[in-house]
Amino acid sequence: MATGSKKIMAGLTGGAGSGKSTAAKYFRELGARxxxxxxxGHAMLKPGSPCHRQVIKAFGPSIVTGNRxxxxxLGKIVxxxxxxxxxxxxxxxxxxxxxxxxxxxxxxxxxxxxxxxIDAALIVPWGLQKKLDLLIVVDxxxxxxxxxLAAKGIPLSQARRIMAFQLPDSKLKREADxxxxxxxxxxxxxxxxxxxxxxxxxxx
Numbered sequence: 001m002a003t004g005s006k007k008i009m010a011g012l013t014g015g016a017g018s019g020k021s022t023a024a025k026y027f028r029e030l031g032a033r034x035x036x037x038x039x040x041g042h043a044m045l046k047p048g049s050p051c052h053r054q055v056i057k058a059f060g061p062s063i064v065t066g067n068r069x070x071x072x073x074l075g076k077i078v079x080x081x082x083x084x085x086x087x088x089x090x091x092x093x094x095x096x097x098x099x100x101x102x103x104x105x106x107x108x109x110x111x112x113x114x115x116x117x118i119d120a121a122l123i124v125p126w127g128l129q130k131k132l133d134l135l136i137v138v139d140x141x142x143x144x145x146x147x148x149l150a151a152k153g154i155p156l157s158q159a160r161r162i163m164a165f166q167l168p169d170s171k172l173k174r175e176a177d178x179x180x181x182x183x184x185x186x187x188x189x190x191x192x193x194x195x196x197x198x199x200x201x202x203x204x
Contacts, residue, residue: 008200009104009116011123014138015169016162017145019182019189023138024119026193033112035103037120040096045069054091059084079161097126115200124167124175136196137176139169141183 012027014020021038028034044051047067055074056064063074078085100118107116118132129135140148142163149159173179178196182189 007108007113007116008134008203009118009132010200011129011132011135012117012119012138013121013123013135013172014140014182015145015166015172016121017148017159018138018140019148020119020121020138022186023136023180023182023189023193024117026190027115027117027197030194030197032115032117032197033107034117034119035100037096037100037118037122040099041092042071044092044095045071045074050095051092055088058087058091076158079158079165082165085165093122093126096120097128100128115197121166124172129175134177134200135175136178136180137172138180138182139173140181144183 012020012024014023024034024036043049045055046052046069052069055069059074059077063069063077065073074088078088100120104116104118117136118128120126120128123129123132123135145163146156146159149162150156154162180189180192180196182192
């Protein structure tokens with residue numbers, strides 16, 4: 001892959017089921033560096049992480065299977081109540097943001113040149129887009145998003161609650177520099193990601 005002469009930091013976001021993570025995978029396959037906030041969030045719930053004990057203390061032992069937090073059980077609690085979701089976010093998000101910033105600094109100091117993607121659902125609520133060069137939003141019809149979430153085993157009622165707790169698509173798109181419409185096939189999304197990737201590198 002040809003890299004640009006400078007580093008471009010791009011946020012990548014989208015609502016639940018939009019295909020954001022799939023787009024991130026395609027950017028990675030094209031050679032972009034990807035910082036994955038979702039993976040960080042999952043890691044924060046593992047035994048030994050800074051958040052593990054705090055989350056169990058906040059939500060009780062019923063969310064624990066063995067010595068691990070059962071993410072499905074926790075998800076039922078936090079996506080059943082905005083108050084509970086906000087409680088979880090107050091514990092986990094400061095650690096995720098610190099990790100993202102540390103990774104960005106490490107990549108900067110390493111002299112990286114090319115495309116750096118920060119893949120996170122909460123870029124806009126965090127205001128992180130203001131510290132990046134641009135924001136890419138993956139947009140998809142609600143019907144398609146619900147189908148993707150159902151394929152992951154998420155019941156329709158829970159999927160709708162998850163989407164209701166997120167920022168409306170209209171707000172995400174207002175912050176976007178580039179909107180990728182994911183309203184077709186995976187091959188179509190892959191082509192669009194390549195177009196964005198190639199365009200951004202051509203600008204560097």
